[in-house]
Amino acid sequence: MSEVAKKETQQPTPPTSDRKGNGVAMSQSMTTMHRLRLNPNTEHKPENYEGLQLEFSPLLFSSLERYLPPPMLSLSRDSKLHYMRDIILRYSPEGERTRAQRQREYRQKITTHYQPLHKELYTMNASNFFVPSFLKAINENKEESFRRIMTEPSQGIFTFEMLQPHFCELLLSETMLDKLMEDFIRPISKVFFSDVGGSTLDSHHGFVVEYGIDRDVELGFHVDDSEVTLNVCLGKEFTGGDLFFRGVRCDKHVNTETHKDEVLDYSHVPGRAVLHCGRHRHGARATTTGNRVNLLLWCRSSVFRELRKYQKDLSSWCGECQREKKERQRVSIATSKRELLKKEGKAVT
Numbered sequence: 001m002s003e004v005a006k007k008e009t010q011q012p013t014p015p016t017s018d019r020k021g022n023g024v025a026m027s028q029s030m031t032t033m034h035r036l037r038l039n040p041n042t043e044h045k046p047e048n049y050e051g052l053q054l055e056f057s058p059l060l061f062s063s064l065e066r067y068l069p070p071p072m073l074s075l076s077r078d079s080k081l082h083y084m085r086d087i088i089l090r091y092s093p094e095g096e097r098t099r100a101q102r103q104r105e106y107r108q109k110i111t112t113h114y115q116p117l118h119k120e121l122y123t124m125n126a127s128n129f130f131v132p133s134f135l136k137a138i139n140e141n142k143e144e145s146f147r148r149i150m151t152e153p154s155q156g157i158f159t160f161e162m163l164q165p166h167f168c169e170l171l172l173s174e175t176m177l178d179k180l181m182e183d184f185i186r187p188i189s190k191v192f193f194s195d196v197g198g199s200t201l202d203s204h205h206g207f208v209v210e211y212g213i214d215r216d217v218e219l220g221f222h223v224d225d226s227e228v229t230l231n232v233c234l235g236k237e238f239t240g241g242d243l244f245f246r247g248v249r250c251d252k253h254v255n256t257e258t259h260k261d262e263v264l265d266y267s268h269v270p271g272r273a274v275l276h277c278g279r280h281r282h283g284a285r286a287t288t289t290g291n292r293v294n295l296l297l298w299c300r301s302s303v304f305r306e307l308r309k310y311q312k313d314l315s316s317w318c319g320e321c322q323r324e325k326k327e328r329q330r331v332s333i334a335t336s337k338r339e340l341l342k343k344e345g346k347a348v349t
Ligand SMILES: [Zn+2]
Pocket: 249, 250, 251, 252, 253, 315, 318, 319, 320, 321, 322
């Protein structure tokens, strides 16, 4: 097994979060078809699209505005809105277009009498981004609801259908990533990763990585600088690029052997998410053909990090610490058993 690098150097350098990196780009098809900018104009302050009756998220329009060709930026909000809406509708598959129009009419009808239960979800227009099964589980917010949509191919690694494939690539803005962590990842992590700070996630680092020919080839074996990591495949056509997992480890045990039951190889499926503890050792194999785009969200808990400084014995989640503890118990039981037998032996003679 290859060595896992020391903590300071173990993180693969993520592409810059300002999305100028090689691996980060707006949807290729969108940029060529509609001549949007390849990289967002980070200087530009987009308009506020909240409060309008739109069939797509206001955040989506704000995010997309940064990609408009420069001469368009000085136009009125309505003109920009019209242009972007056109792009989104053209980008949507045929069925989705009419669905979006129907949804708009429906929304106008209901907004007058209907107060949504989850306001955040509503403003994010979540049904455009997430698959119904995922939204249902989040809304129910119960362990059994989460379990119903998840598979756990190896202990502590959860995979589930998450994103609508045709909207995958538009999930870009920071505000959306904030919401993604707060409204979606935190409730799930509270249930499945509470021992590694999953119930107190309070910051994140999100980035999009594109793999393929001339792109980032392969991510070495590493652990993430996160408590919980979300890794969603945003798609495109590809082969290879499997993720491999090799057990959860604390700092002290990061380079220890992998045990058979810790080995998992996972093949990405567009729209499907993998959620795992940041300390779960993993790597990505080379994407052999095509291009693969993944969204990574490293979720962190400052409370958990603070606690770890003071409580050294907080690594019950480390596979090796668990084994050591079991071994100590086995030895201690064997010793007392021997002593007991010795005493009994004495009593008999
Ligand atoms: Zn350990």
